[in-house]
Amino acid sequence: MGSAGRVVLVTGVSRDLGRRFARAIAADPSVDRVVGVDAVPPRGDIGDVSFVRADIRNPVIAKVIVKEDVDTVVHMSVISTPGSAGGRNTMKELNVIGTMQLLAACQKAPGLRALVVKSSTTVYGASHRDPAMFTEDMEPRRTPRAGYAKDVIEVEGYVRGFARRRPDVRVTTIRAANVVGPEVTSPLTSYFRLPVVPTVLGYDPRLQLLHERDLLDVLRHAITAEVAGTFNVAGDGMLMLSQAVRRLQRPTVPLPSFALGRVRSTLRSARIADISPELLALLTYGRGVDTSRMRTELGFEPAFTTAEAFADFAAPLPPTGGYADRLLGRMAQSLPEPAAPAAVTLERPEPSYARGVDRG
Amino acid sequence: MGDAEIIPIGTRGRPGRGTGKQPSSAARGLANGGRLAPAAKAPTKPARAAAGPTPEPEPETAAVAPAPRPAATTRDRGPMSGIPASDWLAAIQHGAREVFGEQWEPQLARFLAFLRRRVTGDYVVDEYGFDQEITERFLMATLRPIAEKWFRIEVRGAENIPAEGGALVVSNHSGTIPVDGLMTLVSIHDHTGRFLRPLGADLVFRLPFVSSLARKSGATLACSEDAERMLNAGELVGVWPEGFKGIGKPYGERYKLQRFGRGGFVAAALRTGVPIIPLSVVGAEEIYPLVGNVPALARLLGLPYLPITPFFPALGPLGLVPLPSKWLLEFGEPIRTDELDEGAADDPMLVFNVTDQVRETIQQTLYTLLMQRQSVFK
Secondary structure, eight states, X not given: OOOTTEEEEEEOTTSHHHHHHHHHHHTOTTEEEEEEEESSOOSSOOTTOEEEEOOTTSTHHHHHHHHTTOOEEEEOOOOSSOGGGXXXXXXXXXXXXXXXXXXXXXXXXXXXXXXXXXXXXXXXXXOTTOOSSBOTTOOOSSOOOSHHHHHHHHHHHHHHHHHXXXXXXXXXXXXXXXXXXXXXXXXXXXXXXXXXXXXXXXXXXXXXXXXXXXXXXXHHHHHHXXXXXXXXXXXXXXXXXXXXXXXXXXXXXXXXXXXXXXXXXXXXXXXXXXXXXXXXXXXXHOOOBOOHHIIIIIOOOOXXXXXXXXXXXXTTSOOSOOHHHHHHHHHHHHSSOTTHHXXXXXXXXXXXXXXXXXXX | OOSOOOOOOTTTTSOOOOOSSSOOHHHHHHHSTTTTHHHHHHHHHHHHHOSSSOTTHHHHHHHHTTTTSOOOOOOOOOTTTTOOHHHHHHHHHHHHHHHHOTTHHHHHHHHHHHHHHHHHTOOOOOTTOOOHHHIIIIIHHHHHHIXXXXXXXXXXXXXXXXXXXXXXXXXXXXXXXXXXXXXXXXXXXXXXXXXEEEEEOHHHHHSTTHHHHHHHTTOEEOSHHHHHHHHHTTOEEEEOTTTHHHHXXXXXXXXOOOOOTTSHHHHHHHHHTOOEEEEEEESXXXXXXXXXXXHHHHHHHTOSOOEEOSSTTTTGGGGGSOOOOOOEEEEOOOBOOTTSOGGGGGOHHHHHHHHHHHHHHHHHHXXXXXXXXXXXXX
16 A cells, blocks of 8 residues: 555643554554544654644544545554543543544544554453453443443444444554553552552452553554454563552552542542542452454554563662661671572572563 | 759759750750859849840850860661661561562562562453462462461372363352352462362442452452353362351351252253362361341441351451361362263252262262361361
8 A cells, every 4th residue: 555655643642651652653664644632732742743723523633634645543642541531521522522523523534544543451440240351252240331331332333333334444442451651640550659559448349451652653553553353462571560559569448449538538638549430340340351353353462461561660760668668778788698598599380580670 | 051052953853945045954064164144144033023124144144155165966866867878778688578578679679570560560360360379479468477377288199170161169058158168269379270260149249348358369259250261261269159058157057058049050050061079178167256246236337247256346457367176178089071962051959969969979078077187186
């Protein structure tokens, strides 16, 4: 299809990940031009990206697509937090109506060849009836009735409808696991940035994470790879929430779920962290997704495992706890026998953690 | 010695008045042998009578009393004081030697390293949340004495469990609380070195504490996706197809197998081609004899049943101690499924037949074991 001379339209460039993604593909030689679209101007440097201030919620977007002769649309403006956009109503409108308008515009664009949608593994929900690992064909066991999770389900529904109506357009949906990274601001990262981390008493969920760089890479890969379909994208391996918090060296406060609701509203009104209902479900029951299709069909391999992504996220965070570790370390030092660590490594069956974090 | 000098000892039955302002009577008596006691008596009388000019005599007694008294030294007489630090060190070393043996220093260092690893989160879990280290070092170590000493579990036919590769252990379920699952877990680990990966009901993953413990010990939800995923990965999977019908049945129906679900476990085994190993557990029925149920309260709490045993809730927490019945675990001959052709799992009649075959095997083995058993507790 002569990839030289491609014009890529990226929605949601006012957000950090959208802006960085637009910049990254603008530097790609196979991409001729990148058009960034958002209702508000991006805050940072967007490099070679030409920014068009347009709200995807109104039909202007169709004109932009036709005028710029766009052949690839990357939809990144399905947002998980209202943030600066306003309240939940604005967020829903932006997510659902915005997607509808964008897809309507795409349907009318004859030159369009590819659509890449950044979705989320939140579509699978999180409940006690979940299988351990969701594959792309599985439905959520308990359909979310509100919030971001419901938005994502609706967005994916519209995308599937679009794919039926325009079979000539290659539609790739990337269901990304929770994205972490030193610069990512999301409900999960702001949760982990709390100095004292509240957890749900009696539950220890499994978390699967994706590094921000891998998210950008997989989206770029999806533009160039001629593969259509829906793909789970997540780093290898799992971290339990307790394990993650221990690696952060932050103290936890286990709270029963009803008390956590109150903490949630306090944190939200203080604008410290927004523990959304779907995040609370994740922090209670956890979620795992199967990524074999990402490897075999999409042909993408994330550079970071879950543990490495988390370590990279945790590196700039100062520990607020870790007293127990320091105490144990001092005790271990005072023991005169230094042969012990060797014995431990011999005893352990495999250097399974070798791929993980490289911190002591 | 007409009038004997009365030396007050103690507080004369009154509670001591060591308020800090004035020494208690006992203290005054000890300080100067009661010599001042009569003198001290005089000034207190006007103090009681008139409220006005009293301040002068009191400084006088205060000035007299402290002069002959030597500086009071208090010695800490707590039970822990007075033991020299070297004794402490020796005691700790002795204790460490008792716990860790002669090689206590490297042992302790290794233990500390383990603790540090836990505290810093420096361990791995698999995709189901299975934490092998904590299962081996904590769960198994806790359950092993119960299995060996309390229930005196006797395992037969452990050689029927394949040393490697996927296999499905199908067991009867009983005992009001799924203790039999835990005991199977530890028995299989001790006899074959393999970890049984139990499939649990969704209630297990809804309950706090239980859910996190279940995931850490290797359990996952009893659904065909997870079962097939684990079997394909070559795990040894355990399933209790009777479910709540089995563990919640009344004592009168003990050792009568309930319906074996819908045969989903057989379909999973057929699809993955792994052998089915029937397991019959005798003894678990008697640990908590279920004599009653409170359905209304159970519904309120969202539980399948709320048990009443002869000791629970009558004896309170003591009623939670299981009766020490003698357990027998017999693993039967593996039922092979890899010889059946491809679409076998989609043939409902075949699935039902294999389900019945497994169920009959377990039921017959239960009867045989019950015949061999001398008594419930021996």
